[in-house]
Amino acid sequence: MSAVLAPSTSGGNLKLGAYAAPGLIIAILAMMILPLPPILLDLLFTFNIALSLIVLLVSLSTIRPLDISAFPTILLVTTLMRLSLNVASTRVVLLNGHTGPDAAGKVIEAFGHFLLGGNFAVGLVVFAILVVINFVVVTKGAGRIAEVGARFTLDAMPGKQMAIDADLNAGLIGEAEARKRRAEIAQEADFYGSMDGASKFVRGDAIAGILILFVNVVGGLAIGLLQHKLSLAQATENYVLLAIGDGLVAQIPALVISIAAGMIVSRVGSETDMGTQLVTQLASAPRALVVTGVILLALGFIPGMPHFAFILFGGLTAYGGWWLGRRDDRARVASTAPAGAAAVAAPVQGEATWEDVVPVDVLSLEVGYRLIPLVDRNQDGELLKRIKAIRRKFAQDIGFLPPTVHIRDNLELAPGAYRLSLKGVPVGEGELITGSFLAINPGRAVGRLTGTATKDPAFGLPATWVDAPERERAQASGYTVVDAPTVAATHFSHVLHANAAALLGRTELTALLEQFAKHVPKLADDLVPKLIPLATLQKVLANLLEDGIAIRDLRTILESLADHASRTQSPEELTAAVRVALGRAIVNGLAGGPGELPVIALDAELERLLSQTGAGGESLGLEPSLADLLLREATQATAREETLGHAPVLLVPDRLRSALARLLKRAAPGLKVLGHGEIPDTRTVRVSSVIGERR
Numbered sequence: 001m002s003a004v005l006a007p008s009t010s011g012g013n014l015k016l017g018a019y020a021a022p023g024l025i026i027a028i029l030a031m032m033i034l035p036l037p038p039i040l041l042d043l044l045f046t047f048n049i050a051l052s053l054i055v056l057l058v059s060l061s062t063i064r065p066l067d068i069s070a071f072p073t074i075l076l077v078t079t080l081m082r083l084s085l086n087v088a089s090t091r092v093v094l095l096n097g098h099t100g101p102d103a104a105g106k107v108i109e110a111f112g113h114f115l116l117g118g119n120f121a122v123g124l125v126v127f128a129i130l131v132v133i134n135f136v137v138v139t140k141g142a143g144r145i146a147e148v149g150a151r152f153t154l155d156a157m158p159g160k161q162m163a164i165d166a167d168l169n170a171g172l173i174g175e176a177e178a179r180k181r182r183a184e185i186a187q188e189a190d191f192y193g194s195m196d197g198a199s200k201f202v203r204g205d206a207i208a209g210i211l212i213l214f215v216n217v218v219g220g221l222a223i224g225l226l227q228h229k230l231s232l233a234q235a236t237e238n239y240v241l242l243a244i245g246d247g248l249v250a251q252i253p254a255l256v257i258s259i260a261a262g263m264i265v266s267r268v269g270s271e272t273d274m275g276t277q278l279v280t281q282l283a284s285a286p287r288a289l290v291v292t293g294v295i296l297l298a299l300g301f302i303p304g305m306p307h308f309a310f311i312l313f314g315g316l317t318a319y320g321g322w323w324l325g326r327r328d329d330r331a332r333v334a335s336t337a338p339a340g341a342a343a344v345a346a347p348v349q350g351e352a353t354w355e356d357v358v359p360v361d362v363l364s365l366e367v368g369y370r371l372i373p374l375v376d377r378n379q380d381g382e383l384l385k386r387i388k389a390i391r392r393k394f395a396q397d398i399g400f401l402p403p404t405v406h407i408r409d410n411l412e413l414a415p416g417a418y419r420l421s422l423k424g425v426p427v428g429e430g431e432l433i434t435g436s437f438l439a440i441n442p443g444r445a446v447g448r449l450t451g452t453a454t455k456d457p458a459f460g461l462p463a464t465w466v467d468a469p470e471r472e473r474a475q476a477s478g479y480t481v482v483d484a485p486t487v488a489a490t491h492f493s494h495v496l497h498a499n500a501a502a503l504l505g506r507t508e509l510t511a512l513l514e515q516f517a518k519h520v521p522k523l524a525d526d527l528v529p530k531l532i533p534l535a536t537l538q539k540v541l542a543n544l545l546e547d548g549i550a551i552r553d554l555r556t557i558l559e560s561l562a563d564h565a566s567r568t569q570s571p572e573e574l575t576a577a578v579r580v581a582l583g584r585a586i587v588n589g590l591a592g593g594p595g596e597l598p599v600i601a602l603d604a605e606l607e608r609l610l611s612q613t614g615a616g617g618e619s620l621g622l623e624p625s626l627a628d629l630l631l632r633e634a635t636q637a638t639a640r641e642e643t644l645g646h647a648p649v650l651l652v653p654d655r656l657r658s659a660l661a662r663l664l665k666r667a668a669p670g671l672k673v674l675g676h677g678e679i680p681d682t683r684t685v686r687v688s689s690v691i692g693e694r695r
Helices: 002-033 038-061 071-099 106-114 120-169 175-227 232-266 274-282 286-300 307-335 339-345 369-375 382-398 468-476 484-498 506-517 521-527 534-546 554-564 571-581 583-590 604-612 624-643 654-664
Strands: 363-367 405-409 417-422 425-431 437-440 452-455 462-466 480-483 597-602 649-652 672-675 685-691
Touching: 002 071, 038 071, 038 106, 038 232, 071 175, 071 232, 106 232, 120 175, 120 232, 175 232, 286 307, 363 369, 369 382, 369 405, 369 484, 382 405, 382 484, 417 484, 425 484, 437 468, 437 484, 462 468, 468 480, 480 484, 506 521, 506 534, 506 554, 521 554, 534 554, 534 571, 554 571, 571 583, 571 654, 571 672, 583 672, 597 604, 597 624, 604 654, 624 649, 624 654, 624 685, 649 654, 649 685, 654 672
Parallel strands: 363 405, 597 649, 597 685, 649 672
Antiparallel strands: 363 417, 417 425, 437 462, 437 480, 452 462
């Protein structure tokens, strides 16, 4: 039964909320037209004061201005309510003011007699002061802040939208989160624009209050003297005091609402409410409190000064600052205590749980404190933007989205140092000099530079950190000059490509297959796990990435695996088959264009010897002298090809390719080993060097 009734209850609440706002506006307009009895005026004036206090307290407890996005509408409604009450009370004052000071209700009488002592001159002065405070100080300042906030918010919208798009493209957020952030940005712009216009309501309300008071005083005196034949003193006591009380009843809530508006637009973003923010920040400087207390104490001992007040508040302020300083010192000592001592002193809070096991980040970047601005989102860190762009470029070039980079500061590093780690193991380190430029010698630069000698962290080339004035001279001398964020970004990109195979985990592979299945669902479903398991597919793709082959053409890879999976399940044999299918793309990546492909070949005798060692397996059983000859000449041939501007390619029989590639990987890392079957029929091959040739 409760499950049946619940929807109707919710619908009733929604209908009540939908009718509440129109009903309130109609009631406010009705107060301007229909006469109200004094008792109802008392209730409405009290409700107006309570409403203004609620709005003020809510504005103090909000975390962000958008938490009370309806504030401009609230400002309009409360202003209309005050003006409607002014009109209703004016009608009662002018009609029944001759009967006595309680003609318009007890609330107006209290404000006119009790708070002002029945002195209309004091009432006029107090009313004028309140109007000046509200109109000149609070409302004008809040309106200016809202105006500037609206301008800056609109100017910042394109940049914020681009940042959201960048996070979305980098995979840091999903489509739902991006849509939510875009809606918040639009709502923020609308809010500040509305607040800029809503501040005019309060300004107009203050002017209307002055005019209504003037009309009430003049009209009341005229009615009292001419219609009711009262004396001037009696008419002044009745009508003027009632008019002033009416004005004060309206102006005090107006001032409270104006203060709430100022609180909303003047606060700076924080994770706490306004009250907590004020107390925390004012108490964050104990020394200032101590100095203030000492100054007040000194003033208290000056002859002729009010000793009690100054000494009391001076002592309290100085003691409060001293107490806060001791508290901060104790917290600082506790935070710097040795770990062992802290473990002994700290009571046991509970048993260890699996929540205490923190997983290792797949890809992480640690920076020294001097590099924090480069990766701080709030400071629009340049390196942070570069890393997002590198991840996007990596996904486009290699064929899968790498894991998210977890960035943190590490005080154990040098101030300008950084460390790249893969699954908790450092894979790259470097040190930057922010504000300087790294002049890298690509091998043809001339002249010496004035600066700090170092090496390029990505490729190990000799380099020098130079200041800005030395930059142009370095470029003219043939050096490649880059700034500090570019140095770190290039190193990060190099590490990312060098470790692509290790970055392709089960999570990334699953996401890749899900994305591929959106376009070619039949192929992906038929292959994994029906023909080959996911682990075998991961090993094949990792082998390709180890050889520097992109996996963008996933269709060709999966089709080749589907053709050969029924014959073998060996990852090495499947990798060889996929390489043959990707031969055109592999060769084109090494030597783009339709021209001939310069290659390094094996001498016929050396090739025969290698074939006799059983090279169809995973390793070569070579004699030390033969292995040394092979490594030495492969290194020399690679250097010659690089000098000529060619990509070093060693062309060998298919059965030797895998074993030779593994053997030569460390000695000649730039050498690519291809099998005869990987060369397309349309490609012309030219032998430029021969390894093992007798001279």
